[in-house]
């Protein structure tokens with residue numbers, strides 16, 4: 001493929017990925033085993049065995065409210081060459097060749113009346129694992145905390161007097 005068309009495919013995948021992300025995720029709250037995904041992406045191999053940084057793929061988590069999922073092109077940076085003989089990697093390549101975003105099934109979702117911002121929590125020094133658990137050891141991502149109000153509020157209460165990043169328990173910081 002010529003460079004221009006690679007860029008176009010990437011841009012389309014990014015645009016379509018964003019639309020799929022905000023609109024068509026199906027919600028499976030509290031699923032103890034984690035949902036079946038369209039491509040069996042193993043976190044334990046990538047973030048565990050290969051030691052990849054979470055932010056390599058979820059770079060939005062330190063820059064914005066939302067932690068993005070990576071576009072297919074991020075995966076293809078390696079998988080044009082890496083283990084192309086494996087069936088799940090061939091499925092991945094199929095999405096890439098068709099210029100289609102992967103319809104990942106959502107694991108975490110707060111109700112619309114709650115505000116949450118990744119950047120603020122990551123900047124306050126909380127690790128991903130504090131809230132999401134040992135993802136680097138998970139073959140399938142599961143919803144680790146309850147995501148109930150009590151979970152948020154108990155950490156905020158503990159950190160009310162933190163000298164650097166005091167957290168508040170005021171209703172209106174979390175609710176519109």
Ligand code: HEC
Pocket residue numbers: 037041043046047052053054055056057058069070104105106107108109128129132135136140141
């Ligand atoms: C190579 C890219 C890559 C790396 C590295 C990576 N992830 Fe992911 N992550 C994904 C993909 C793709 C998905 C969507 C499929 C899934 O849920 O497994 C995902 C899903 C997730 C989800 C669930 C999102 C939702 O739908 O609610 C969380 C939470 C998460 N990752 C956290 C982490 C953490 C923490 C790390 C580091 C320990 C990490 N990820 C490393 C690619 C990556």
Ligand code: HEC
Pocket residue numbers: 039040041042045046049050052057070074075076077078079082083086087088089092
């Ligand atoms: C930095 C390079 C790199 C990136 C980026 C990367 N992978 Fe991989 N991936 C690998 C390597 C290397 C392996 C083989 C590891 C092993 O089996 O020890 C692998 C294995 C896999 C497997 C095969 C698991 C199996 O054995 O069946 C799947 C599926 C996969 N990756 C999907 C993805 C997806 C989806 C993304 C993007 C979200 C991604 N990878 C991003 C390097 C990468």
Ligand code: HEC
Pocket residue numbers: 054055058061062065066067068069108109110111116118121122126127128129130131132
């Ligand atoms: C203070 C707790 C907390 C920390 C720290 C945290 N997350 Fe999250 N994460 C959440 C919550 C809560 C959601 C659900 C957000 C929603 O539905 O609005 C979420 C959702 C996600 C999602 C799904 C997309 C989204 O933004 O809704 C991904 C991917 C993710 N987190 C990755 C990460 C990674 C990677 C890190 C570390 C860099 C991280 N998170 C740090 C609590 C946290």
Ligand code: HEC
Pocket residue numbers: 110114115116117120121124126130131147151152153155156159164165166167168173174
């Ligand atoms: C493990 C601890 C911890 C958990 C769990 C946690 N927070 Fe926080 N939160 C903090 C800290 C620390 C701050 C202060 C950050 C700062 O001052 O920038 C904060 C700040 C905030 C703020 C104010 C900053 C902003 O983004 O406007 C909101 C809103 C918020 N958290 C919502 C939530 C919600 C909703 C949940 C649960 C879904 C949650 N938090 C879970 C530690 C936590």
Ligand code: HEC
Pocket residue numbers: 110111114147148149150152153156168169170171172173174175
């Ligand atoms: C740190 C964030 C945070 C703070 C502070 C907070 N809430 Fe919540 N609240 C949440 C989250 C997350 C949910 C959704 C999960 C749930 O229903 O437990 C929620 C849900 C609710 C609900 C809906 C329950 C339902 O059954 O649908 C009400 C009502 C509510 N909160 C009222 C309040 C009031 C009143 C205060 C102040 C005294 C407050 N909240 C402070 C995070 C917060």
